[in-house]
Amino acid sequence: MKKELLAFEGMKRILALLFGFTVVQGVSIILQAKWLAEVVTRLFQQEAFQEVYETLLLFIGAFLMRHFLQHVKQKMVYEYSVKLGAHLRKEVLDALFHLGPKVARRLGTGNAVTLLQEGVSQFKQYLSLFLPKMVNMAIIPAMVWLYVLLLDRTSAVILMVTLPLLVIFMILLGLAAKKKADKQWKVYRVLANHFVDSLRGLETLKYLGRSQAHTQNIQSVSERYRKATMGTLKIAFLSSFALDFFTMLSVATVAVFLGLRLVDGEMTLWPALTILILAPEYFLPVREIGADYHATLNGQEAGRKLKEIVDLPRFREEGTCKLERWNHQQELQLNGITVRHEEGGPPSLKGVTLSVKGFQKIGIVGESGAGKSTLIDVMGGFVQAQEGTIQIGGQKMTHLQKKDWQSQLLYIPQHPYIFHDTLWNNLTFYQPHATAEEVRTAVEKAGLGELVQRIPNGLHEKIGEGGRALSGGEAQRVALARAFLGKRPILLLDEPTAHLDVETELDIKEKMLELFCGKLVFLATHRLHWMPHMDYIYFLKDGEIVEEGTHQQLMERKEHYYQMAKAHWGDQA
Amino acid sequence: MKTKDWLLPYLKENKRMLGFVIFFGVLTIFSAAFLMFTSGFLISKAATRPENLLMIYVPIVAVRTFGITRAVSRYMERLVGHDVVLRIVTKMRLRVYRLVEPNVLSSFAKWKTGEVLGILAEDIERLQDLYLKTVFPMLATLFMYGLAIAALGWFSWPFALLMAFYAGVLLLLFPLVSLLVTKAKVQAMKAGRHRLYERLTDAVMGISDWQFSGRQHDFIQEYEREEEALSQDERQRMRFVRWRNTAAQGVIALMVVSMLRWTAEQTAQGELAPVMIAAFVLVIFPLTEAFLPISDALSEIPAYQDSFGRLSRLAKDQKEPKLSLHQDIPRIAAGGGVTLELRHVSFHYDHTEQTLDDISFTIRPGEKLALLGPSGAGKSTILKLIEGAVSPTAGQVVLNGVPTTSLGVDIAKWVAVLNQKPHLFDTTIRNNIRLGREDATDEEIVWAAKQVKLHDYIQSLPLGYDTPLLETGVRFSGGQRQRIALARILLQDAPIVVLDEPTIGLDPMTEKELMLTIFEVLKDKSVLWITHHLAFIHMVDDVLFLDHGKLQLHGTHEQLLKTSERYKRLYAMR
Structure with a gap:
């Protein structure tokens, strides 16, 4: 879908704007850390609170700037996704009403309507979540990292090493989870459907005289479902565990190395604090990509399905022939x-x-x-x-x-x-x-x-x-x-x-x-x-x-x- | 509030597990916060260049520990949380099932269809999210909030109260306002969404009419206009969320500044070591990060209102089952076969006109009766009366003299039903047939399948009797599905079989074959065949014609052909 995204009207412009805003936002993040560290350092050095006013104001300015930009980005992307969603919906409606009942029946009325309503809204949500996250991911870690590199090479190396490690582990564990889930999928589906199936077939069970005894089945199947699900989740959650683990460990390691070098006098407090504040910011975009993962998947899927309807082959254009009103001779x-x-x-x-x-x-x-x-x-x-x-x-x-x-x-x-x-x-x-x-x-x-x-x-x-x-x-x-x-x-x-x-x-x-x-x-x-x-x-x-x-x-x-x-x-x- | 019934009991029941979830939830936030706290302390302490490295050894270990703990406890929190929720789901399912099961045949319009029951199942699924995304995080965060304020209060109560106020804005005020705003909007948006959903369904269902009318573009334009109007509400909500989030960041900035000011004062007065400044300031970020999502979590609640509504209505609508499991069920002496008799039966639903009026007929062992009549004449009510699911307003339905309403589940021993759409369960063919009798052997299942002439087809499938009825691409036709259901009924082996329009929707060839099979395998049983058309009517012994709740005609096919003009006319239409 990512490549297909570029095909949407206005996408390039939005991406360019997002790119620009995000760069400014990255600068704000860095400045905010720099100035906060400065305030803390000067207070630490026993300066009076009044004396740091100016830097404090700068910090507040950078902090608010960062979040204001976030606001602007969100608004922009939201408006764009609304527009694009509406456009896509109209295209699908046009296609559907052109192709007629045959296609509507094949898609299923319920399915088509759900796609046009929930599908479009999932697609919108996907765009408004995914686009800024993607741009953040592309820009902010790099900017933060470069700045950290300027301040301290060791910290930069730690951060640099962790990120690919983290991504690799996430992917590996994600794959393992998927494999396990795939293996269990069949059993899983039956177990998951069992309750709905039972309710739908309740009348039949009743006629067969089995409805009361079936209560036991519901209990035992539901418990089996729980156990099967937990088995899968144990592995599925490992991937976000890896994310947490490496992020936190990396921040901790950065802190420890900074501490050790401060003790040795190789470093001063201000750059150390700045780096410490920036370390979580470096990982934030990755963590955000992981969140709402399902919303992203659903939105992608919905977008793909909608596009499929638009791309269905139309009736052949055969000129605008005039047909007379039907009569005896026709x-x-x-x-x-x-x-x-x-x-x-x-x-x-x-x-x-x-x-x-x-x-x-x-x-x-x-x-x-x-x-x-x-x-x-x-x-x-x-x-x-x-x-x-x-x-x-x-x-x-x-x-x-x-x-x-x-x-x-x-x-x-x-x-x-x-x-x-x-x-x-x-x-x-x-x-x-x-x-x-x-x-x-x-x-x-x-x-x-x-x-x-x-x-x-x-x-x-x-x-x-x-x-x-x-x-x-x-x-x-x-x-x-x-x-x-x-x-x-x-x-x-x-x-x-x-x-x-x-x-x-x-x-x-x-x-x-x-x-x-x-x-x-x-x-x-x-x-x-x-x-x-x-x-x-x-x-x-x-x-x-x-x-x-x-x-x-x-x-x-x-x-x-x-x-x-x-x-x-x-x-x- | 109606939510209480379907939320609190489950929380209470799982107190211990819930305790774990919250413990791990708090531990997660706590570790994240203390990772930054000790890091700040460590760096500041190191900057004082202590002579003794041991001075910073403890914070070094602490920093690493908190880093690891946060990851582990988050993992545990999610795992235990899901486990609790799945346990709760089992309990809810059982509760719904027990509520629905006794009344499934007797309840009429409200939720008798499988579809509506399916929605209930989905409601339970949805409620999982309420626990995972709203209830658990809220409890953990509130706990952490108390903890943090208490800790700060140890240094200074006035300042702790100030911070409690700021954090309270994030954790209580904003979420409550969000809840109120969404609550007001959600209803309007839902109503609007629903209206559009209906409009669109309407249009797609009638798509050929739109095409022929040539006005489809008018519709699309009109529809798009309404979508646009509806999206205004959503836009407003999004705007609110954006501003709320920005304002929340403003509050965080205030918290940071207050903290800087307070720590500066404290250190100036010598109350606090300067090494603590960084620790106290840095801890704000991870803590508030945990607080921010609560606003969105709480404003999700109105979205669950409908699910709660449906579930509580279900509990309210259900009357207590008339018959408990342990009550004595009268015995039926079936030595000489079973006779079903309707004696002057009348029936009407609450508040409506008479549905059935003084109906009497008898089916003796082995007899075949057809019950004929236009739709809405009360044919299906007769089935419910025979099943004992509803009691006649007057008169009696008896099996060898025993009223069917007193038989409870035992009715299935005496009466089997083959209806229009028997449900085939999402399991193998074998299991579906075995539903007729739990202890049936594989041989008996094969026997039943042979009887209904499905054995050869089943054998031809790659998985044979173990073919699942869904997926795998094997599609069973309407006729085949009825045959599976028929095999089930053969195993059930009840002396009386009610056929409730089993061939509806089948084409004539399939219908013919199915009816022939049915009459062949049921030749020794009593049969009541409810139908609305007259093909194969000659195969029964007696014909009853029901219209407007009354028996209009009664006699053999030949008699009726001779005596009734109306019957003759209808027969010609087959």
Whole structure:
């Protein structure tokens, strides 16, 4: 990440500023030590307190200067990290909203949101902690050391020797700890997860009659976890022990050698005191690097993940072709479309070729994993085809992430998303300027009238997550009403009713069939009762179209579709 | 304060260990301080060029000792601290588990989901940090504060009081102010963060709608604006922290100057040897270095408020378990098989309308019943009633005449449940199946796996029955997961099995295969199959149709097909 850091906008400028401030800060640290030592020495030599006023003021000045600079540096880096964090977040949001649901699903909604919020804030924290520390580390020990060298060579040598020793030990012990932790990782993870796992599975344990006896397990696993953790920590903490040990020992050694030479008269009090005050300052940056180590790691990791999303391949730019509004004459053709979700992975769609014209109703059936949803994703412009072309009105392309196309579509998935907003705003999502009359009609057509009557604030009730929760059927009706309101000519439906109870399904099906009139419809489902209502059916198997035709034709062929129907109707077809 | 319940008892319980942690904590600060103190003394003493080297021999040894002690005691402090905390965590886990366990089936909306329970587990994890980063350092520093002031008081009480005041500003005033400031801010920031979290989740969940609406850029702009507004609060807090830290350094400067002045006076009056000046001045730096982090440590406390809140609410919400372990559980004479009977059962939750109204049906040994009805009709309540997790408002649920509510954990001997999402635990396949019966032999496990037609697949895995269910890249499909759960139930060997929509979310082929297996392996058992659709309905003896809390239809599949229009219509939809 360190090299990548330089790629961020404004990073070089910030580093240069930090560098400058830190040099001044280093000077303040040295002066502060020098003047404090001087005050103490003169008091030691029985000078009156009034006589050292001037030097004392200088000391206070240097001391405050040092901390004031710290303040300024922190402010500067903080503001910069806020700016950079916001910039990165915006880039990720842009990428996410460009790439669409496919990527959002792959990342996981929770994961993506956490990354955008906590991840960004971890990244910010990392920057504001790490940058000044890094610059301090690069500058202050060197400056302090040079000054000590000017005063006394022996002390400089002691300090010089300790630092690499310390770093080497820290690294070695750190590696040892990591090795041990890696070895135990598997056991460790199971032990650490055991409690959460138990709570999540409590219902199951209860059904199995094992929940009370399990208390014992929790106790013993938790104790094993403690022992395993302590075993690892014993080694893990050694690395900061080494840091402490060498720092303290080095300061002590410096003090002892100074003392011995003072006794011999080779040295005077002032330089000795100065060195003694500076010795901890020499080690301070190293110690600070060690602190907040985890925050640094997390921030780095978050930054890397965020950057990964920004760098995800975008949809290919294919010019700004104009697409007409869908009508009777229009034709859509897929020619040998192949889609792979992972590079080199098995294709989800393999050489799919089909063609539709005008306002047909197309059924897409097949088992789970046959590629039904992927085909819908292609139509929706959520994925790009690796091979093959899509052709509309004579224009060839590899994906349908086109404003002209998407603005004609309406997509109803199995679980249509209900925004946490009023029912009204949910209904008019695609049609923000719809009139009350239009909304009322759509509500009636979708069978939502009863719900609107029932809830206290009617259309202005907050629904969705955190508001009034809607049942699966109600959510589907909201999507339906949106569709009635939107009057978009193309409908994509992905398993719209499979999770509903039969009575609700029946009612919604009737409403949907009404919606289908005069539209181009793609309906992917394994609920075969839809199929007699479709104009044409494609049967997918392992990403390929293996059968096509009307319901009647496919039943007569007695192959894939027929077999599936038989299974579906419980062998009583 | 609600924090007390989940903090103090654990501190008391581990008094001795806690004593060690604080001892090492104090020793750490003490050694760091005395390293500088004796160093200052050593150098000053040496500067007087004593004739007798022995004069500085003691400080030389002391300097080295303190240097080493500081490193060792810091190491010990961290180690013992973590050990105590992990012990406390075990205790907390047990406490949470004992609170949750008795009521997991009976509690309804509030925290029944595994997710919410998972959050409780995380809360406990978080509280570790409270101990390690706030409680322990605070106690150690306060102790050291007292010690240092007492030591200085030995020289001069008035001056000790002055320094106590300065250090008090660092150790008490600043932390308290920080606590108040963050407390006020934390709530607002949390609320703001939460709002943004919801907005963003909302948008990502509905991302396809945003794409199709063509308004995604509006959203991003709006969202960024709100983030910006929220970051103002954070900015203010950071500004406060920066100024507080700078002010703290000002206080330290004051302490140094006062110390210089006092030592100068003392030496002038001959009360103090001049060699002590450096020692007294230098000791200030390591001491205040230990005091400074306390402000941040204390202002972390509001961040734990939510965790404490959830844990104490949990304790408050839980009623005492109705049945203690030692109470006599009535015996069921099962010689001639077990009959489950619902006799005029009604049930409603507090304050809500009737959920179940006068339900009666019987499942005789070996009988298969389907319980059908739209979601929300009260099907899952019937499961809870059968499990004895809730008591009917009126009527009785009995097994061979014994009410199920009196059976406690013993219910699992008589009734097994296969639900929508049986939990598979983070352990091997073997252990997961063995959960059905603890003393099952490996052969019995293989037998069960063969029954559910999973043996061949398990054998084909590199680790066979020892394949862990998570990680390792082996993904079990929904159907396979149900089969593992089914094998578990076979070992459990209860005479009655309740199937609670076990095929939801499976595709028709998988569903078909699973249902066939289920009915095959359960052919000798009584089965109550809760379902919302009618595929395979012909495989049961009797169909019950539940709607609006009432039994609407009851009869065999054939009868219902003939007599009920509604049933016929639904059957056509399969």
